[in-house]
Amino acid sequence: MQSHDELEPTVRIREVKRDRVNFVLENVDLAFANSFRRVMMADIPTVAIDMVEIEINTTVLPDEFIAHRLGMIPLVSSNCEEAIRYTRDCTCLAGCPFCSVRLNLNVSCHDSHTLDITSEHLELIPPNDRGQWDGEQEENTDGDELTKRPANFGQPVGKNEPGAPPVLICKIRKGQELKVKCYAKKGIAKEHAKWSPCSAVAFEYDPYNKLRHTTYWFETDKRAEWPVGDNGKEEEPPREDEAFDYMAKPNKFYVEVETDGSLGPQEVVMRGLAELQAKLANLILGLKPQPEVDHAEQHANGVSHEGGWANPAGGAGAGAGWGGGGGGGGASTWGGNEASSSPTGWQSTSPSGGASSYGGATVASGGWGSPAAQASGWSL
């Protein structure tokens, strides 16, 4: 495999359908391709039912069973980034239209046939003109999230669409009833798999196993028992006499993203890239050294140098602050051990024989927690 350091990454889409996309990603690292796959599966926010108030349940299934089944129903989550906020970022107490979507389920059976309760019965409750749900306690919230929602935001995927089979929740007979209030919230699949927009992300590279990243288990004939898939057509089969190139790296990845319908495949891929970019930007920010100005300030205050907070050991003549060890001739503040006579003051140190402590001890002072039997800086 040739070097690809100087080549730009490319994406070639092989097939796009309403709920899936198949593409070939080239000239990227294996680590990048795999991070991209994992971000698409676990880090893209969607909405899913997260809180359920069961008013009547006379079905054969227990409450928690039904609550769990409701949570797993995919809901339309287009533009989730802007159209809804996380409840933890909201000013409301337990959920409002800016951070939740409300759905009602109210079905009862009155004849002798078995009735299927499905996602078709879930009814979206839109907020009123004041951005509140009728009959709920008014919350003092403000935001433009509601204007950024598509009309069917929060509705079960495939509802009212001919040919789309609904999700079965429960079956009931005559006299049984299910009445439930549901609150869907924004979340990611790292917290719970119900928030994943993907039902599957398939990923393959090196279909001929030239890199020997895997070992095939076989009975008699490896080639016959492990046929090469369609992706093999994209690559050169290895020659019999070809030597193993242990320095080779994969650079062509075959990806198929299948969504559960809560987001379209295009949105999943684009959001996945944006999410990965944001994560890397955060990492770069975290690795940046502290700005210079902080160090200068610490020196000016004598904090880090002489008897500072983080000083591992007070040197001779230097005061030690908390965490500082004993200093010969140096006095110390809280946490310091040894002390000698010296005037004191919070954060102030003198170059030799100086000491400092909170509250100011004049004669020898071990600070807070000090084993020294003398006066302590704190309590004086």
Ligand SMILES: [Zn+2]
């Ligand atoms: Zn809220």
